[in-house]
Amino acid sequence: MAIFKRPAIKKDDAVLILAACVFPVFFWAFLIFFNGIPSYILQYSLSEIIGIASYSFAFALIESLLYFLVIFVVLYPVALILPQKLFGEHSGPIGALLAIIIGSLFMILQSDYEDVTSLSTRRTLFYLGLIGLGFMIYSVLIMRFPKFERAVRSFFKRFSVLSAIYAFFGILGIVIVVVRNILH
Numbered sequence: 344m345a346i347f348k349r350p351a352i353k354k355d356d357a358v359l360i361l362a363a364c365v366f367p368v369f370f371w372a373f374l375i376f377f378n379g380i381p382s383y384i385l386q387y388s389l390s391e392i393i394g395i396a397s398y399s400f401a402f403a404l405i406e407s408l409l410y411f412l413v414i415f416v417v418l419y420p421v422a423l424i425l426p427q428k429l430f431g432e433h434s435g436p437i438g439a440l441l442a443i444i445i446g447s448l449f450m451i452l453q454s455d456y457e458d459v460t461s462l463s464t465r466r467t468l469f470y471l472g473l474i475g476l477g478f479m480i481y482s483v484l485i486m487r488f489p490k491f492e493r494a495v496r497s498f499f500k501r502f503s504v505l506s507a508i509y510a511f512f513g514i515l516g517i518v519i520v521v522v523r524n525i526l527h
Contacts, residue, residue: 356435362503363439367446369509404513
């Protein structure tokens with residue numbers, strides 16, 4: 344019963360995981376939006392372009408929060424079941440990298456859907472195995488070398504500042520969407 348008395352994932356680790364969930368979603372939203380700017384300038388007025396950006400960033404914020412919820416729901420039982428020394432203390436950096444890997448895979452899938460889906464099953468499993476092996480090596484390095492873990496935590500803490508700026512754009516997008524829909 345001592346398992347249920349300890350916190351499975353600390354608040355600082357949850358913030359790291361949230362920042363790692365926000366970053367790829369907003370990076371992709373910004374990339375798609377700024378890729379379309381040349382055609383938007385030719386077709387739409389400035390207020391319509393701001394509306395397009397607002398909807399993109401509002402949905403990116405909602406998507407990143409749902410993404411965090413899914414990652415957290417997967418990691419929480421793992422952190423609860425495994426011993427604190429094995430996973431609980433390291434759940435932030437491990438969960439953050441997991442979120443970055445999954446977000447990157449989805450970006451690759453969305454950008455080159457035909458190429459990715461045309462891969463043979465053998466090649467797909469090979470690539471997924473390589474990613475899994477890299478993730479396992481990263482996890483072992485995190486668990487075995489405290490200096491490496493401190494460096495990774497420091498990186499993701501700096502990373503969270505950029506994610507907070509992205510989240511601000513998402514909140515601003517939601518406000519603009521609400522105001523636009525009330526006024527129209």
